[in-house]
Amino acid sequence: xxxxxxxxxxxxxxxxxxxxxxxxxxxxxxxxxxxxxxxxxxxxxxxxxxxxxxxxxxxxxxxxxxxxxxxxxxxxxxxxxxxxxxxxxxxxxxxxxxxxxxxxxxxxxxxxxxxxxxxxxxxxxxxxxxxxxxxxxxxxxxxxxxxxxxxxxxxxxxxxxxxxxxxxxxxxxxxxxxxxxxxxxxxxxxxxxxxxxxxxxxxxxxxxxxxxxxxxxxxxxxxxxxxxxxxxxxxxxxxxxxxxxxxxxxxxxxxxxxxxxxxxxxxxxxxxxxxxxxxxxxxxxxxxxxxxxxxxxxxxxxxxxxxxxxxxxxxxxxxxxxxxxxxxxxxxxxxxxxxxxxxxxxxxxxxxxxxxxxxxxxxxxxxxxxxxxxxxxxxxxxxxxxxxxxxxxxxxxxxxxxxxxxxxxxxxxxxxxxxxxxxxxxxxxxxxxxxxxxxx
Numbered sequence: 427x428x429x430x431x432x433x434x435x436x437x438x439x440x441x442x443x444x445x446x447x448x449x450x451x452x453x454x455x456x457x458x459x460x461x462x463x464x465x466x467x468x469x470x471x472x473x474x475x476x477x478x479x480x481x482x483x484x485x486x487x488x489x490x491x492x493x494x495x496x497x498x499x500x501x502x503x504x505x506x507x508x509x510x511x512x513x514x515x516x517x518x519x520x521x522x523x524x525x526x527x528x529x530x531x532x533x534x535x536x537x538x539x540x541x542x543x544x545x546x547x548x549x550x551x552x553x554x555x556x557x558x559x560x561x562x563x564x565x566x567x568x569x570x571x572x573x574x575x576x577x578x579x580x581x582x583x584x585x586x587x588x589x590x591x592x593x594x595x596x597x598x599x600x601x602x603x604x605x606x607x608x609x610x611x612x613x614x615x616x617x618x619x620x621x622x623x624x625x626x627x628x629x630x631x632x633x634x635x636x637x638x639x640x641x642x643x644x645x646x647x648x649x650x651x652x653x654x655x656x657x658x659x660x661x662x663x664x665x666x667x668x669x670x671x672x673x674x675x676x677x678x679x680x681x682x683x684x685x686x687x688x689x690x691x692x693x694x695x696x697x698x699x700x701x702x703x704x705x706x707x708x709x710x711x712x713x714x715x716x717x718x719x720x721x722x723x724x725x726x727x728x729x730x731x732x733x734x735x736x737x738x739x740x741x742x743x744x745x746x747x748x749x750x751x752x753x754x755x756x757x758x759x760x761x762x763x764x765x766x767x768x769x770x771x772x773x774x775x776x777x778x779x780x781x782x783x784x785x786x787x788x789x790x791x792x793x794x795x796x797x798x799x800x801x802x803x804x805x806x807x808x809x810x811x812x813x814x815x816x817x818x819x820x821x822x823x824x825x826x827x828x829x830x831x832x833x834x835x836x837x838x839x840x841x842x843x844x845x846x847x848x849x850x851x852x853x854x855x856x857x858x859x860x861x862x863x864x865x866x
Contacts (some may be wrong), residue, residue, distance in 0.1 A: 431704075473491075501654045
């Protein structure tokens with residue numbers, strides 16, 4: 427079974443609140459997000475979640491509100507006029523958190539980046555979330571320090587922007603965890619165009635901190651966005667979460683949209699989150715083979731597990747006769763091209779081989795997907811293979827075996843019940859008094 431991953435599509439840019447909205451639209455708990463400020467030590471901060479329309483696209487909008495109804499405002503778009511002066515107009519949809527340059531008229535207390543890091547380090551979250559949140563805050567501080575000088579930890583954000591950044595960054599990372607997503611990719615990033623008003627005057631888009639944070643990322647040019655499309659917080663999240671461009675082949679499992687604040691009416695001001703899985707069943711693969719006569723058979727199962735963990739698609743072992751009449755094993759592995767190095771390394775590490783053979787092959791199989799079937803006593807994962815003439819169903823053996831033990835029923839009987847329920851889910855076989863075809 428392939429692990430799901432996410433692809434962020436920032437064709438209209440990305441900000442923290444847009445990513446939060448996309449995660450909720452994709453299935454992250456609203457109650458979890460609404461309770462996040464209290465968990466992080468901000469009981470008076472409120473999270474508003476609503477479904478909105480963005481140029482005909484239904485999207486989820488998340489708004490972080492501080493006491494007194496204070497929210498982080500979008501950056502003002504600056505338009506040049508004939509006498510070379512500038513004026514602010516409506517402004518774009520996303521709000522920068524780099525408030526030393528920002529447009530907020532709110533004056534008041536500030537928080538240093540070192541304080542934001544401390545909040546992330548003591549937050550009641552998993553180590554996976556904590557490590558990435560701390561890294562994101564450090565990146566924000568380092569980008570500002572490169573612009574203004576000084577230490578990253580001493581960079582100050584005004585209170586509204588700082589609290590908003592805390593919620594956005596920790597929430598976005600934990601939201602992915604809520605969805606069971608640990609691998610993220612992204613499509614080219616839209617930065618916007620024009621000028622935005624900052625504390626000390628107009629700045630070109632992308633703002634200096636954003637420009638530093640997107641270094642190394644693939645940028646898309648053109649597009650309809652006037653003003654700031656990607657905020658420093660959005661860029662920092664991409665930096666710590668994304669592994670870059672998506673793999674060459676993948677299958678979409680679903681998509682969701684997170685809305686920006688403004689609604690220009692000429693394009694959907696929203697971030698698309700794509701839920702996907704690798705297409706392991708087709709395309710070019712690499713075959714890796716070796717023969718061994720000095721490996722004890724009891725070590726074959728751990729070796730198979732290590733190869734699978736390294737990315738192998740299939741591992742076959744059979745007995746063979748080697749030189750001097752010795753009995754040995756031939757190991758043949760099917761690996762995706764991107765995992766060849768890791769699989770080969772695992773083979774050398776976990777076996778006695780001193781050499782391997784590799785060649786390219788085309789692997790064409792039927793497409794497949796996974797569903798979860800709820801039955802008495804628990805759930806069972808079922809692989810659905812799209813075959814000519816109808817779907818083939820294969821329940822996960824470990825799930826079946828564990829369920830049969832819990833229920834005290836024969837394994838074959840439990841398997842039949844699971845297949846029958848799975849057929850109802852995929853809309854084919856409604857169940858009869860006979861077993862489905864044995865190959866299913």
